[in-house]
Amino acid sequence: xxxxxxxxxxQTIDVSLGPQHPSTHGVFRMNVTLDGETVTRLQPxxxxxxxxxxxxxxxxxxxxxxxxxxxxxxxxxxxNNWAYALAVEKLAGIEVxxxxxxxxxxxxxxxxxxxxxxxxxxxxxxxxxWGTALMYAFREREKILDLFESLTGARMxxxxxxxxxxxxxxxxxxxxxxxxxxDGFPKFLDEMEALLTGNEILLARLQGVAPMTADRAINGGMxxxxxxxxxxxxxxxKVDNYGIYNRFKFRVPRGxxxxxxxxxxxxxxxxxxxxxxxxxxxxxxPEGPVVNPKAKQRGFRPPAGEAYGxxxxxxxxxxxYLIADGSDKPYRFRIRPPSLINLTLLEELCVGTKIADVxxxxxxxxxxxxxxxx
Amino acid sequence: MNDVLEAIxxxxxxxxxxLVNNPGPSAQHSLLVGRKDARAxxxxxxxxLGFDFCSNVSGVDWPPRKVKETVLNTEMVDxxxxxxxxxxxxxxxxxxxxxxxxxxxxxxxxPVTLRVRTGDRDADVSVHxxxxxxxxxxxxxxxxxxxxxxxxxxxxxxxRILMWEEFADHPMRKDYMAPDDFEYEPTxxxxxxxxxKARTEAA
Amino acid sequence: MLDEDLRSDLxxxxxxxxxxxxxxxxxxxxSLWPLQFGLACCAIExxxxxxxxxxxxxxxxxxxxxxPRQADLMIIAGTVTKKMAPxxxxxxxxxxxxxxxxxMGACAISGGPFKEGYNVLKGIDRYIPVDVxxxxxxPRPEALLEGLIxxxxxxxxxxxxxxxxxxxxxxxxxxxxxxxxxxAHDLEPPMNPAVFKPEPSRREAE
Amino acid sequence: xxxxxxxILKGLAVTARNFAGSYVEKDRLTTEQYPEERxxxxxxxxxxxxxxxxxxxxxxxxxxxxxxxxxxxxxPQCIYIIQDRDEAxxxxxxxxxxxxxxxxxxxxxxxxxxxxxxxxxxxxxYELSSFDRFGSLILDKPKLLKxxxxxxxxxxxxxxxxxxxxxxxxxKKEAAAAAKAAKAAAPSVVSASSSxxxxxxxx
Numbered sequence: 001x002x003x004x005x006x007x008x009x010x011q012t013i014d015v016s017l018g019p020q021h022p023s024t025h026g027v028f029r030m031n032v033t034l035d036g037e038t039v040t041r042l043q044p045x046x047x048x049x050x051x052x053x054x055x056x057x058x059x060x061x062x063x064x065x066x067x068x069x070x071x072x073x074x075x076x077x078x079x080n081n082w083a084y085a086l087a088v089e090k091l092a093g094i095e096v097x098x099x100x101x102x103x104x105x106x107x108x109x110x111x112x113x114x115x116x117x118x119x120x121x122x123x124x125x126x127x128x129x130w131g132t133a134l135m136y137a138f139r140e141r142e143k144i145l146d147l148f149e150s151l152t153g154a155r156m157x158x159x160x161x162x163x164x165x166x167x168x169x170x171x172x173x174x175x176x177x178x179x180x181x182x183d184g185f186p187k188f189l190d191e192m193e194a195l196l197t198g199n200e201i202l203l204a205r206l207q208g209v210a211p212m213t214a215d216r217a218i219n220g221g222m223x224x225x226x227x228x229x230x231x232x233x234x235x236x237x238k239v240d241n242y243g244i245y246n247r248f249k250f251r252v253p254r255g256x257x258x259x260x261x262x263x264x265x266x267x268x269x270x271x272x273x274x275x276x277x278x279x280x281x282x283x284x285x286p287e288g289p290v291v292n293p294k295a296k297q298r299g300f301r302p303p304a305g306e307a308y309g310x311x312x313x314x315x316x317x318x319x320x321y322l323i324a325d326g327s328d329k330p331y332r333f334r335i336r337p338p339s340l341i342n343l344t345l346l347e348e349l350c351v352g353t354k355i356a357d358v359x360x361x362x363x364x365x366x367x368x369x370x371x372x373x374x
Numbered sequence: 375m376n377d378v379l380e381a382i383x384x385x386x387x388x389x390x391x392x393l394v395n396n397p398g399p400s401a402q403h404s405l406l407v408g409r410k411d412a413r414a415x416x417x418x419x420x421x422x423l424g425f426d427f428c429s430n431v432s433g434v435d436w437p438p439r440k441v442k443e444t445v446l447n448t449e450m451v452d453x454x455x456x457x458x459x460x461x462x463x464x465x466x467x468x469x470x471x472x473x474x475x476x477x478x479x480x481x482x483x484x485p486v487t488l489r490v491r492t493g494d495r496d497a498d499v500s501v502h503x504x505x506x507x508x509x510x511x512x513x514x515x516x517x518x519x520x521x522x523x524x525x526x527x528x529x530x531x532x533x534r535i536l537m538w539e540e541f542a543d544h545p546m547r548k549d550y551m552a553p554d555d556f557e558y559e560p561t562x563x564x565x566x567x568x569x570x571k572a573r574t575e576a577a
Numbered sequence: 578m579l580d581e582d583l584r585s586d587l588x589x590x591x592x593x594x595x596x597x598x599x600x601x602x603x604x605x606x607x608s609l610w611p612l613q614f615g616l617a618c619c620a621i622e623x624x625x626x627x628x629x630x631x632x633x634x635x636x637x638x639x640x641x642x643x644x645p646r647q648a649d650l651m652i653i654a655g656t657v658t659k660k661m662a663p664x665x666x667x668x669x670x671x672x673x674x675x676x677x678x679x680x681m682g683a684c685a686i687s688g689g690p691f692k693e694g695y696n697v698l699k700g701i702d703r704y705i706p707v708d709v710x711x712x713x714x715x716p717r718p719e720a721l722l723e724g725l726i727x728x729x730x731x732x733x734x735x736x737x738x739x740x741x742x743x744x745x746x747x748x749x750x751x752x753x754x755x756x757x758x759x760x761a762h763d764l765e766p767p768m769n770p771a772v773f774k775p776e777p778s779r780r781e782a783e
Numbered sequence: 784x785x786x787x788x789x790x791i792l793k794g795l796a797v798t799a800r801n802f803a804g805s806y807v808e809k810d811r812l813t814t815e816q817y818p819e820e821r822x823x824x825x826x827x828x829x830x831x832x833x834x835x836x837x838x839x840x841x842x843x844x845x846x847x848x849x850x851x852x853x854x855x856x857x858x859p860q861c862i863y864i865i866q867d868r869d870e871a872x873x874x875x876x877x878x879x880x881x882x883x884x885x886x887x888x889x890x891x892x893x894x895x896x897x898x899x900x901x902x903x904x905x906x907x908x909y910e911l912s913s914f915d916r917f918g919s920l921i922l923d924k925p926k927l928l929k930x931x932x933x934x935x936x937x938x939x940x941x942x943x944x945x946x947x948x949x950x951x952x953x954x955k956k957e958a959a960a961a962a963k964a965a966k967a968a969a970p971s972v973v974s975a976s977s978s979x980x981x982x983x984x985x986x
Contacts, residue, residue, distance in 0.1 A: 019661065020668055022613050022643040026620065027661055046513075047536035048661045049617055052694030054521075055546060059693065064858035067891035068690065074618035093399025132798060138628035139813055145625075150825035153905065156618065156715060159891045167896070171827060195797040198790030218426050218479050221510020232479060239482045298856060298897050305398015308430065308475050308485055321432050321475065324398065334432040336475075344512050370617055373536060373658075537696065538660055542761040545695045552695045553763035632814045683859075683887055686916050690859035690889040702916060711912040712920055713830065714889040719817050724912035726818065731914065776917050 011035055015355070019048045023126045023359040026369030030346075030358070037354045042347045046340070049373040057333040062088065062300045065333060067159040072335060073371040074156060075118055076111040078148070079313045081161035086242060087309030087320035088163050092302035094295045100165035101244045102285040106178065107151070107160065108311075109274040109281070113185065114144040115314035116267040116274075119366050120192060123264060126363035127205050133196065140188050143181055150174060164295030175282055182278045189271055197268070203261065210349040210361045212258035220345040223338050224316025226365055229266045230258030236312035243311075248280045263364040301328050308336075315339055315366055335374055339367040375403045378423065378486055385418055386411065394489060404473070404487035409501050412490045413528075416507040419476060425486055428508035430475040433518030435547045437495070438468040468495045470524045474504060474511070492524060495547070503529035521546035598737050605649070605675065606637075606729040612648035613641035614668065617655025619682040619715040626718040636725055645671040650728070652721075653707075656684035656691055657698045659764050663756045669705045670753035675745035677732070679724055680707045683714045690714065703768035705754055706744075826938055829905035831885045832862075832894055834927045841928040846902035848876035853894035853903055861887035862894065881927060885911065886920040901945045907937050 018029035027048035033041035053072065057065040069084045070077035082104055089096060096104075121137030124130075145155045150171055152158035160167050196202055212222070217230035227234055235252040237245040253269035255262030304326040310319035316338025323332035342365050350358050375393065382391050382405070390408030407415050419425040443462050448455055470492045477484030492499045503526035505511045515526045516535040523544035526532055534541065543550055554569060587594055595603075615623060627633045627641065642648040645668045657665055669678070680701055683689025688699035701707060708731060711724040735743035745752075754772060757764040804811040815822060832853075836844035849866040867879035894903050906929070913919040935942040 019664060020612075020614050020645075022641075026655075027616055047534075047538070047696075048658060048664075049656065050536040050658055050660065050696045051617075051656050051691045052545070052696055056691065056694055060858055061856065063893065064856065067858055067889055067893065071618055071690075074621055090400040090402075091398055134624075135629045136801070138625060139630065139811075142625070142628075142630045142813065146825075149828055151827065153825075153827040153829040153892065154890060155717065156621065157890065159893075167892075168827075171825070191797055195794045199794050200787065200790050203790070216509075219509045221428060221508065223429075234479050234482070298852075303398050305396050305400060306404075307398065307400035307402055308487070310429070317429060319430055319475070321430055321473070323434065332432070332434050334430070336430040336432075340513055341510055344510055536660075538759040540759045540761060550695070552693070553767070555699065555763055555767040630813045630815060631817065635814075635816075680916075683885075683889060686886040686920070687884070689887055692859065692887060700916065707916065709912050709914060710886065710916050710920065712885040712888070713909060713911075716912075717830075717909045719822065720909040720912065722817050723910045727912050727914070 012040060017358070018045075022130075023363065025122065025362070025367055028362075028367070028369055028372065030362075032350075032355065032358065034355055037356075039350050039353055039355060039358060042350045042358070044343055044346055046373050049369045051370070051374060053335060053374040054333050058330055061298075061328050062163075062302070062330060063297050065330065066161070067157065070157040070159055071370055072337070072374065073313065073315060073318070073339065073368045075368055076115045076314050077156060077158045078107040078111045078152075078160060079311060079318065081158065082108055082243075083309065083311045083313065083318045084320050085161040085163055086311055087307055087322050088302065090309045091305060091307035091322050091324055092163070092300075094164045095292055096243075097165040097289050097292050099169075099286055099288040100290045100292075102281055103166050103170065103290060104161065104243055105245070105248070105281045106278060106285070107148075107158075109278045110144050110147060110178070112274045112314040113271055113278075114141045115366075116271045117141055117144075117188075117192075119267050120196065120264075123360070123363040123366075124196070124202075126359045127202065133192070136188075136192065136195070140185075147174070147178055147181065150177075162291055162295070162297055163300065165289070165291030167291070169290045175285070178278070179282050182275055182282065185275050186272065189268060189275075193268060197265070205357075205360055206261035206264055206364070207259060208257075209260040209357050210353060210364075212345065212349065214258070216345065216348070217258065220348075221341040222316070222345065223342065224312065224314070225266045225270060226263060226316065226342050228252065229255035229262040231255055236310060236317055240310070242309075245277075248277045250274075250277050260360055260364040263366075267366075299328060301326060306332075310336065313338055315368065315371070316342055335371075337371040337374060339369075339371040340373075343367060343372065375405070375486070378419075379405060381423060382415055382418060385422065386414055389415055391415060402485065402487060404489050406489045406491070409490060409492070412488070412504065413502045413507065416474075416488070416504045419486065419488075420507055424478045424480045425476040425484065426508075427477040427479045427484075428474055428504065428510050429477050429485065430473075431504075431511045431514035431518060432473045432475075433522035433524055433546065434471040434473060435495070435522055436466075436469055436471060437548050439466050440464070441466050469493065470495055470499060470522055472501055472515070472518055472524055472526075495523075499523055500525040500527050502527055503532075505529050520544070523547065599733075601737065602733050602735060606732040608640075609636070609638045609650045609677070609725070609728070609732075610640045610642050610648050611638055611650045611652050612645055612668065612672065613643045614651065615654050616657060616661065617684065619654035619685070622715040622718055623652055623654045623681065623721065626721045631718040631722065633722070633725070636722065636729070638725060645669075646673060648672055649675065650677045650679065652679045652681050653685040653701050654681045654715075656689070657701045658696045659698050660696060660759075662698045662701070662704060662764060663758065665701060666704045666754055666756045670756070674752050675743065677708045677728055678705060679721075679728060680710045681721060681724070682716055683712060686710045686712065698764075700773075703773045704757065706772055824907050826940060828907050829890055829892055830909045831888055831890060831906050831911070831922070832883055832903050832927070833906045833922075833929045834881065834924070835902055835904055835931055835934050836928050837931050839930075841925070841930075844931075845877060845928065846900050847878055847881065848900055848902075849878040849881075850900070852897050852899065856893055856897045858891060858893060859887050859889050861885070861889075878924065881924045883922045883927060884920065885922055886916055901949060904934055904938070904941075 012033050012035045015032045019027035029045040031043040032039055069080040072080045117137045117140050121134035124133035149155050152160040212230045214231045217227050231254055250273045253266050255266055302324045304324055306323040308321045310317050318338055319336030321334040322330055325331040349361050389411035392406050394404045394406045396403050441464050445460050445462055447458050449458055472490045474488040476486045490501045515529055518524045519532055520534040520536050633639045680686045685701050688697050691697040692699050709724045709728045711720055713720050737746045801811055835846055838844035849864055851864050854862045854864050861884045863882040864878050865880040867875045867877045869875055
């Protein structure tokens with residue numbers, strides 16, 4: 001942090017928050033102008049983790065871009081894999097194997113669970129309760145990571161999905177372990193809610209802070225939980241029906257005023273819906289091949305054309321815009337990062353609030369810097 | 375896509391809008407909008423057709439290239455009509471392109487893809503910013519400005535977003551050369567080896 | 578120095594003898610306070626290491642300090658981009674001696690999978706000295722703990738006096754390093770030759 | 784809310800339950816006492832690549848034929864291979880140099896997927912930290928070569944499948960060779976060739 005008297009007015013000071021700051025979720029930076037403790041201006045500064053995903057992908061083969069997608073939103077690698085695979089499948093018109101669709105749903109919903117659980121820990125850290133909630137959340141997250149590791153071989157960088165399916169089949173006993181975990185998960189969520197949602201301090205810090213109207217949310221490009229917290233009924237799993245989501249019954253939770261508390265609660269509710277989807281998917285997963293045998297992985301050359309594929313990631317609408325020119329490399333590889341675009345309204349939300357609320361607002365949007373800067 | 379095009383043509387008869395065909399299996403065709411009309415078309419799409427959500431803004435670099443086209447001509451040869459295929463090589467000048475993917479949250483439809491092209495890649499790189507229409511285009515247009523060098527007129531705060539202010543290049547362009555800052559590559563491949571060789575020869 | 582036989586003999590009689598250096602190093606190695614500073618993917622594994630399952634507190638290194646002034650150890654957990662590199666060097670300069678650096682993960686060591694990117698620094702050792710490098714993308718929490726144990730071993734062996742004394746005990750050595758500035762195409766300078774001494778490429782001869 | 788502060792008390796009850804529970808429930812005390820207690824890694828777990836050899840001699844039993852597919856497909860380009868040559872300068876199907884720079888490797892497993900000779904596989908060793916970036920983080924051929932029995936010890940199912948595939952390939956090849964020989968030569972030669980193939984066996 002650095003404190004400078006502002007050039008604009010002698011009454012205000014400029015504070016630079018980040019890029020090394022315990023609550024900016026990585027290397028995010030904000031230049032905040034303060035009048036006393038009230039924020040009068042806020043400018044986000046990006047690029048401290050700009051790792052050139054797009055440029056590197058345009059110089060590599062189509063398959064080689066898959067492990068890089070893991071590193072976009074590094075808390076949820078499997079949904080990133082799916083978004084890219086989905087875009088390529090649209091681009092080249094590849095059918096996905098039936099069993100693989102179920103595996104994708106299961107892994108994606110597990111990813112959503114662990115993302116939302118980690119969110120609960122991080123947002124509490126932003127409010128100053130660094131420790132307890134995060135420890136509980138990570139204890140639970142480790143169990144899901146163990147599942148990922150026994151399935152894909154890596155705790156975080158799974159590199160699991162392939163064009164037309166998945167890389168390998170479920171190991172023996174995996175579904176049983178998952179079923180056990182899923183059955184026990186609502187208990188953990190209950191515990192988390194008992195710990196947090198009634199807490200008067202938490203309510204005071206979250207309720208009524210930075211409300212967002214539905215119109216502003218839509219115009220500002222909000223997506224995912226942040227959009228739904230503002231009361232908009234829009235879930236890409238329902239709208240696009242990608243994968244096989246139309247076969248499962250689930251509700252889309254919505255907020256009413258779009259304040260931090262709504263954004264917080266919507267994650268808990270979504271986690272509960274994910275548990276429901278997981279239960280349904282595990283019950284009916286069919287046998288069969290996990291990858292479309294016609295789909296080529298190495299030396300893959302999709303026909304010239306372009307496609308925009310998107311999924312409902314845990315953070316919002318994660319899209320890939322791909323242009324193919326018929327060669328073995330993408331001509332244009334564009335990532336539509338929900339984390340970056342959800343920050344569009346950050347200034348609007350923060351102006352007029354106290355400096356201590358800025359961290360909570362940022363935390364409630366739930367960003368990951370790997371995706372913000374790419 | 376065709377009904378969207380028809381609606382635009384009826385409402386804004388003077389606007390230049392044409393359909394760009396997508397040959398791939400995804401069949402996501404797009405609308406190429408004239409530079410001057412982009413703002414009007416965007417406002418029409420948002421207000422009258424309900425495309426209230428601008429999901430994705432992406433810059434694309436198209437360097438000058440040669441396009442081979444096969445043209446079918448019917449000619450009279452010896453009194454008989456014959457179709458003659460001729461391959462014509464045509465120079466296409468380079469341009470930059472901003473691509474917008476629009477969805478309608480109200481009607482749950484989309485995507486509609488808008489493309490806006492600049493005149494060339496060096497001097498005439500301005501297009502109208504659509505940030506006043508969709509706030510969500512803000513950071514993404516800044517990104518396209520930073521990495522591709524497309525200037526968005528009317529953007530409220532057009533600065534570099536990912537690279538630092540002093541940076542002079544537009545790295546996502548196809549002809550960008552990365553700085554020569556390798557020193558040690560234990561597993562160098564041809565590209566690096568050629569660089570090492572060039573450097574030692576220059577020294 | 579005390580010889581080992583005498584020391585163990587004394588120990589059997591309940592007398593524990595340690596040299597000042599040993600005691601000093603033991604104290605430092607058992608309370609390595611890391612800087613709370615995560616850059617990218619590896620930071621999540623670093624948090625996981627500090628959380629319940631792996632519990633970095635068992636090594637006295639759980640006190641993540643948000644301020645560089647209070648930290649002894651900088652775990653560079655993630656990709657250092659060129660935009661970030663000057664800030665990392667500045668943070669390092671702000672840390673008080675004795676200070677150590679762990680380069681966690683491929684990106685911090687060498688740029689890793691992103692080394693071909695225009696904005697990615699090809700290894701933080703271009704600007705600041707790295708004590709332990711942990712490969713992996715990202716390294717497992719156990720691998721980070723192993724690297725930490727390795728660093729503790731290194732601290733144990735550091736001398737306070739004599740010609741081989743450690744950097745922090747040697748006033749002639751620089752404690753801080755020049756911060757690179759943003760240039761028009763690259764960082765300037767692209768590396769600090771006083772710190773970064775690369776081996777010649779193995780392949781040039783072939 | 785019954786009375787102010789009840790929410791906090793409820794939360795405190797949860798932490799108390801967790802604190803007390805950590806003495807009795809394995810679920811609440813998950814700490815793994817590394818380095819004394821090492822995790823039991825699942826079979827699929829992976830860290831860095833290694834090369835498999837059959838039999839006892841790494842040089843002769845090496846499965847790698849230096850086809851360089853992995854080098855080409857490796858996303859971060861961390862594999863470096865030079866093909867071996869005999870005295871006459873003729874290329875031999877064996878690498879002279881095989882380096883993997885694990886300070887770059889992203890453990891993505893693509894080399895394993897693309898290897899047509901079942902030669903490159905993923906190791907599970909993760910304790911590889913080093914004081915020096917340049918020396919020990921480059922795995923050269925002697926460090927990379929590990930026996931098939933080691934492979935069996937870390938990935939039993941996968942290794943058994945691989946062995947089955949190799950065996951099936953060998954049988955198919957022999958059958959094809961025998962059929963070819965039978966076509967080409969008199970019946971007396973066929974018996975000779977089949978007996979020779981039996982002698983070869985598997986090391």
